[in-house]
Amino acid sequence: MLRLDNVTKVYKVGAFGGKTFTAVDGVSFDVRSGEVVSLIGESGSGKSTIGKMILGLTPATGGSITLGGAPVKAGREYYRHVQGVFQDPFSCYNPVFKADRVFQLIKESYYPEVSRADWDERVRTAIRDVRLDPGQVLGRYPHQLSGGQLQRLLIARALLLELKLLVADEITSMLDASTRIDVLNLLAELKERGLGVLYVTHDLSLGTYLAERTVVLRHGTVVEMGLTEKVFGDPLHPYTRQLLAAVPRLHAPWEDAEPTVTCHYHAGGASGGLFEAEPGHSVACAGLADCPR
Numbered sequence: 001m002l003r004l005d006n007v008t009k010v011y012k013v014g015a016f017g018g019k020t021f022t023a024v025d026g027v028s029f030d031v032r033s034g035e036v037v038s039l040i041g042e043s044g045s046g047k048s049t050i051g052k053m054i055l056g057l058t059p060a061t062g063g064s065i066t067l068g069g070a071p072v073k074a075g076r077e078y079y080r081h082v083q084g085v086f087q088d089p090f091s092c093y094n095p096v097f098k099a100d101r102v103f104q105l106i107k108e109s110y111y112p113e114v115s116r117a118d119w120d121e122r123v124r125t126a127i128r129d130v131r132l133d134p135g136q137v138l139g140r141y142p143h144q145l146s147g148g149q150l151q152r153l154l155i156a157r158a159l160l161l162e163l164k165l166l167v168a169d170e171i172t173s174m175l176d177a178s179t180r181i182d183v184l185n186l187l188a189e190l191k192e193r194g195l196g197v198l199y200v201t202h203d204l205s206l207g208t209y210l211a212e213r214t215v216v217l218r219h220g221t222v223v224e225m226g227l228t229e230k231v232f233g234d235p236l237h238p239y240t241r242q243l244l245a246a247v248p249r250l251h252a253p254w255e256d257a258e259p260t261v262t263c264h265y266h267a268g269g270a271s272g273g274l275f276e277a278e279p280g281h282s283v284a285c286a287g288l289a290d291c292p293r
């Protein structure tokens with residue numbers, strides 16, 4: 001459904017934009033309907049930039065991003081099918097308006113023909129779908145609602161559209177542990193409904209919780225990707241191993257990752273792109289001292 005092919009993003013930086021910085025470099029992966037793909041990497045690895053390009057908020061410098069074969073085209077029709085939910089739910093609301101105004105804006109833009117009564121019923125259904133009580137959240141200002149409630153209202157808002165893909169960028173990082181699980185379970189329900197979800201996170205444990213496939217990003221390039229159980233069960237790239245070793249475990253002392261001695265990419269005779277080490281599990285060069293440059 002969503003396909004990124006060799007996507008690159010080069011930002012102009014410096015006082016007069018005279019220098020450039022490549023934030024995303026030749027990234028390719030896809031997200032299918034009814035699937036959660038998690039995009040994982042440390043801060044600054046390019047995750048949000050990829051999310052923004054998919055949402056048409058910033059153009060790709062190279063490569064292509066397509067939804068159902070059609071290129072990203074920011075605008076009303078595209079946003080009917082593709083929506084983003086971000087880390088800080090408060091920033092998505094205008095504090096001087098009641099939070100549920102976001103539903104009214106969707107009606108005005110997409111469903112002006114729907115009667116007031118019908119629309120109110122749709123809104124209440126969407127709110128119940130995200131496990132909120134309409135009576136408790138409608139008519140309130142953003143500051144009167146919790147971060148988790150605001151986050152879920154944004155998901156409810158997305159559900160009112162004919163959504164195919166949701167880009168969820170660090171949406172659980174500001175939530176407490178139990179609300180976080182509620183929101184993750186909600187995403188799991190969305191995929192049951194056939195939606196594709198790109199779940200952007202730097203938290204590996206959350207990524208593994210619900211993603212069928214995982215893409216590991218480092219310095220703007222994909223270093224490993226594949227079925228989540230394979231990427232996490234048998235990480236091949238030293239960076240993935242490092243990330244996994246850094247996940248805190250209850251009652252277990254922190255241990256550094258075992259040093260990587262094999263570059264699966266070069267051992268497999270690959271050159272260019274990623275090497276498919278096993279079906280559904282690909283890896284980039286490990287960058288070991290003896291890897292050909």
Ligand SMILES: Nc1ncnc2c1ncn2[C@@H]1O[C@H](COP(=O)(O)OP(=O)(O)OP(=O)(O)O)[C@@H](O)[C@H]1O
Pocket residue numbers: 011012013021023041042043044045046047048049050202
């Ligand atoms: N508008 C911009 N102009 C110049 N550089 C930018 C711009 N936006 C992002 N960058 C740079 O691109 C790189 C990737 O940023 P991005 O926000 O995509 O990372 P991220 O993986 O989402 O990080 P985080 O997890 O901290 O949100 C960073 O080095 C960042 O400084």
